[in-house]
Amino acid sequence: MPELPDVEKFKKEIEEGAVGRQVEHVHVEDKRILDDSVTPQSLGKRLKGSQINGSRRHGKFLFTETDAQDGWLLMHFGMTGYPAFCASEQDKPPHTRLVLEFSDNTSLAYACQRLLGKISWVPDFAEFLEAKGLGPDALAEDISVRDMATVLWSRKGTLKSTLMNQEVVAGIGNEWSDEILFQCRLHPKTEIGDLKFEDLCEVCRSGRRLLRTGARANCNRHPLPPHYLTAHRHSDGICPKCQKELEKIKVAGRPAYYCPNCQNP
DNA sequence: CGGGCCTCCTGGTAGC
DNA sequence: TGCTACCAGGAGGCCC
Numbered sequence: 001m002p003e004l005p006d007v008e009k010f011k012k013e014i015e016e017g018a019v020g021r022q023v024e025h026v027h028v029e030d031k032r033i034l035d036d037s038v039t040p041q042s043l044g045k046r047l048k049g050s051q052i053n054g055s056r057r058h059g060k061f062l063f064t065e066t067d068a069q070d071g072w073l074l075m076h077f078g079m080t081g082y083p084a085f086c087a088s089e090q091d092k093p094p095h096t097r098l099v100l101e102f103s104d105n106t107s108l109a110y111a112c113q114r115l116l117g118k119i120s121w122v123p124d125f126a127e128f129l130e131a132k133g134l135g136p137d138a139l140a141e142d143i144s145v146r147d148m149a150t151v152l153w154s155r156k157g158t159l160k161s162t163l164m165n166q167e168v169v170a171g172i173g174n175e176w177s178d179e180i181l182f183q184c185r186l187h188p189k190t191e192i193g194d195l196k197f198e199d200l201c202e203v204c205r206s207g208r209r210l211l212r213t214g215a216r217a218n219c220n221r222h223p224l225p226p227h228y229l230t231a232h233r234h235s236d237g238i239c240p241k242c243q244k245e246l247e248k249i250k251v252a253g254r255p256a257y258y259c260p261n262c263q264n265p
Numbered sequence: 266c267g268g269g270c271c272t273c274c275t276g277g278t279a280g281c
Numbered sequence: 282t283g284c285t286a287c288c289a290g291g292a293g294g295c296c297c
Contacts, residue, residue, distance in 0.1 A: 116274060253270070
């Protein structure tokens, strides 16, 4: 579930809670959460005694910068992961898998119920993006709407699966791809080839606006605008625009919620 | 290159 | 009531 707007909120929480604090202990409570490239020992060695200096996001990946000169702490949240800043031991959320304990007894916990997230250490930010083959962040400032549309235009297949493909554009998952299609009044099975280039520009323009609004709402702990699909994305959900029942179908193997009235085939 | 299907993993729930 | 089977979902792998 954590997609770009959620990870943007996590970034803000880490900046508010952890930046400036010094790591005293690193507790790996479930090592299945660690990527093969790290061990509890190597992570502890790198982080112990270092200060948290900031964080960076690319798509659904969150990088934490510390004094350690040899890289970044990387968090990916799978579907159920989230960070939690804890004022005391009792604040640790259920399914906590990793805890960075700071010298003032506060801590940063990484919780992940379904263990689909990963924690690792990356020596170089740009190299990691390159090696993963990640596309530009969906909210990157240095890529225009037309450039983004051009990238989509070069692909085949459904618009939904292409929007969710992290190698095309990074940050959009199942939930927000449904939101973008809903707000653009496009059926989830719409193929890239069904659209004109200008339509794709509009998808990119709207998509960015939606993600930005989502990120802002999350960061400020505000609900999403009432006409957004996200809160209604469940069985028995109704369309927030026309009040008709939403339908659920499979598109590229994933459940897609849509309004058959507002999103014509 | 894209789609379909499988795996990882847990916990909530639909259905028998 | 109590069990099982399925499903959610991000990512990656494998095959067609």
